[in-house]
Amino acid sequence: MSIYNLNIKHILGIVLVFFALILPSEISAQRMRHNASRGGGRTMSRPTSRPSNNRATMNRSSNRNRATTRPTTTNRAPNRSINGGHNKSTNRSYSKNKMPNRSTNRATNNKSTRDRSATGDRSSRDKSAPKLDTRNRKTSNVKDRSGNRGNGNRGNNVNSGNRRNINIDNSRTVNVNRRNTYVRPSPRRYSRPPYAYGGYRYYCHRPYFYHPFVPFYWGPYYHPWGYFVTSLATTAIIVSIVNDNADDDDEEYHYENGNYYLKTEDGFVAVQAPVGAEVPDIPDEAEKVEVNNTTNYYYGGAFYEQNKDGYIVVPATAGTIVPGLPEGGEEVKIGEVTYVQFGETYYQPIQVDGKNMYEIVEVKKE
């Protein structure tokens, strides 16, 4: 008899230990697996009398895709809560067990609830809301480094004015961009730490000093990019491009007084100076800028190096300071700073001796 009792005790004991083993791990698993405990797995630990009370699934840490369903719930009036109501898991374990009976709390704590389908429908909300007309508001251009840089950048640059209608063939876009906006790295070491944003580092020699971007006017002969003319003066020349790529040979640039034009069906349109273009002279308004201990000339957003035959368009060098920028740039907020962007080139607004200028930013991937 006593042996039989002992066996029963043992079996009971083992069963008890088994439950003790199962219970905490179950709780811990629910707590750790955030998704499961707050999503569909919720009904497991809830009384069946409340099957429709699915709580809000707003789960910051893991469930980032909020487009998931938020079922309609509860019999309360539509919830206008600022965050959809407090959302807590049902099973928690504590180091001390001083808690009041949580089940009573739960009973009254019947939250959640905004009917997503109602508020989600923007059109129906708009009809009922006699408020300021905020629909169809113009929004900012969103730049994306990871995207197709040719399409995005070119489109944004071109669309900044009505009369500009360059419509450069997309297949050539990347070449054009690179040709005009390629930045040579700065030969000087940067003493300032870079500004980091979105996996890229932005290096500059001088501190950021914001001033609004106002396109610089280079005199009466200067034509901003996109400027359209039906015909060119007889003094215009067809420029030769040094080191040109073979696939660009269908582009014929016309040059006149510091402006470059591409032929279109109806006439000519002013474009950025192509790197490698060689011209006999540049306008008098060109300014001298110091680049890499040599003197370059800066006119209409292009840098020129002088040689025995005239001037040749060279790519911009990071760290170069320029007094003004032509039309066609756009201000872009990059984290906490606002740069002016031309194609893939960023210009940081700076101040030199009280004058507003720009420094070409060197961008490096982290």
Next chain:
Amino acid sequence: MKKHILFYSFLIIGLIVYGQTTKDHDSTAIFILDKMADNIGNLEAVTFDLTNSSDEFDDNDNVVTQFSKSTITFSGPSNLLVRKNGTKGKVGYWYDGNYITYYNFDENNYVTLEAPETTLEMIDTMHENYDFVFPAADFFYPSFTDDMIEQFDSISYLGKKIIQGEECYHIMAQSKDLSVQIWISNQTFLLPKHFVLINKAKSNMQYESTFSNWSLNPSVPESAFSFMPPPTARMISILKK
């Protein structure tokens, strides 16, 4: 029989202790956090001021502290207005359920973007895509307590303390990289009064905020959340992260 009971008791206690060595969460602290999150979750609108100090590295990798003062208004699930003025300039955020506008008062330029339809989704998306920082947004997540439980190894209740003349519950949470102290006011409603966040993994840099002037369920006109650009303000582009 006694022997057996003792044996199994020790076994169970041992297992329970083993099961909980990883996390140490005080039920009182959790209860207070829950209560605070309940109160916040029941608000339909709220306005408060936030005084903030935050450490960051300067050009020479020294830690400098930036200060700011913000006025923040939530209204319903899809309206938010933030005005922040501090050592790094003055900025504002307007969110009306459709659009979010970031306006820089100093540079007089702004960015308007289409936004998700709830405030918290918007905060998440904007932070993820553009590094927008909404001060003290952590407290307004519906799963605040659960997030704390998940993120911190220990959460403890350190007793009642007086902060700026208000009796507060002092709660501390620790993880490997972060240390957080929260003071929750016991004055009428359980709402946050003060918090300090120390980034142990990053030179013990500190982020500190004080809440004041809580106004619960104020009636704020909806038009207040729509941005009207000043006549000379310029809309600019923005680079996604």
